[in-house]
Amino acid sequence: MRLPIFSTPRIAGVGFKPEHFDAIVRDPNAVGFFEVHAENYMGRGGAPHATLERIRQDYPVFVHGVGLSIGSVGPLDKDHLARLKSMVARYEPQFVSEHLAWSTHDNSYYNDLLPVPYNTDTLVRVASHIDEVQDALGRSILLENPSTYVMLESSTMRETDFIGEIVRRTGCGLLLDINNVFISATNHRYAPETYLAEFPLDKVGEIHLAGHATEEDDEGCPLLIDAHDRPVASQVWALFEKAIASRGLLPTLIEWDNDLPAWSVLKSEAEKANMILSRFASPAHPELLRRAS
Known part of the structure; x- marks a missing residue:
């Protein structure tokens, strides 16, 4: 049987965690969509697939990859890509996304998403990898x-220019992580609004929001860490509103991967996003207006 076909939800969703499954089943129309990490569903069966199959019957599902290592110097892992292809065929997600980062080297696999230098060599390599994935x-x-x-000293391009050229060469879309924008801007001491003004917002298909941890660097200046273990910060909410004002309504995900809260807490974060989205909604978005009322 074919899975249900949903229109693109221009409201907030959350990352699906099995710990919340029972609460979600008891909460009709809980959120707009759920997103899962692809690597958690690359096995053939078992409890993970049983719960996700149940969720997919009632909600749109987005797939977010964390291990493809698109920015790596070496070739893509063909077995990993084949498993991703199988998983995507099984669940027919609305979107498939990946990170502009690398996490493998030869036979070593790292638990972090590591940065790439923004230069011509990296541009050609990343574009080739994205073409391979999309094919x-x-x-x-x-x-x-x-x-x-x-x-990185070897960077010769601004991040926004690099990303814009990747889109031009490959035809891929973009996932705008607002929390990442704020983290990078704070860590490197530039205005996040400037980054958003230079970012190709017209190519964005989805937005991510998350919480971050605040530490200090060796000079006593703020150092933000993409922790995904707490509510979205007020500054990130403000940037989100500016992005929506410029781009219009988009599916918006609340990421919370560590120190998981109760389902009610996670859902309340999604409701905050819907309140902001509703300020830019029209009668063409009745579900959003209803959720925010």
């Missing part, structure tokens, strides 16, 4: 802007 999946993907903590 394998038979669809375009969304590429997420990173959170960064260091500037």
Whole structure:
């Protein structure tokens, strides 16, 4: 049987965690959509697939990859890409996204999304990898802007220019992570509004929001970490509103991957996003207006 076909939800969703499954089933029309990490569903069966199949019957599902290592110097892992293709065919997600980062080297696999230098060599390599992924999946993907903590000396391009050229060469879309924008801007001491003004917002298909941790660097200046373990910060909410004002309504995901809260807490974050989205809604978006009322 074919899975249900949903229109693109221009409201807020959350990352699906099995710990919340029972609460979600008891909460009709809980959120607009759910997003899952692809790597958690690359096995053939078992409890993970049983719960996700149940969720997919009632909600749109987005797939977010964290291990493809699109920015790596070496070739893509063909087995990993094949498993991703199978998973995408199984669940028919609305969007498939990946990170502008690398996490593998030869036979080593890292638990972090590491930065790439923004130069011509990296541009050619990343574009080639994205072409390979899109050819394998038979669809375009969304590429997420990173959170960064260091500037690489070998970079010769601004991040926004690099990302814009990737889109031009590959035809991929973009996933705008607002929290990542704020983290990178704070860590590198530039205005996040400037970044948003230079970002190709017209190519954005989805937005991510998350919480971050605040530490200090060796000079006593703020150092933000993309922790995904707390509510969205007020500054990130403000940037989100500016992005929506410029781009219009988009599917907006609340990411909360560590120190998971109760379902009610996570859902309340999605409701905050819907309140902001509703300020720019029209009668053409009745579901959003209803949720925000």
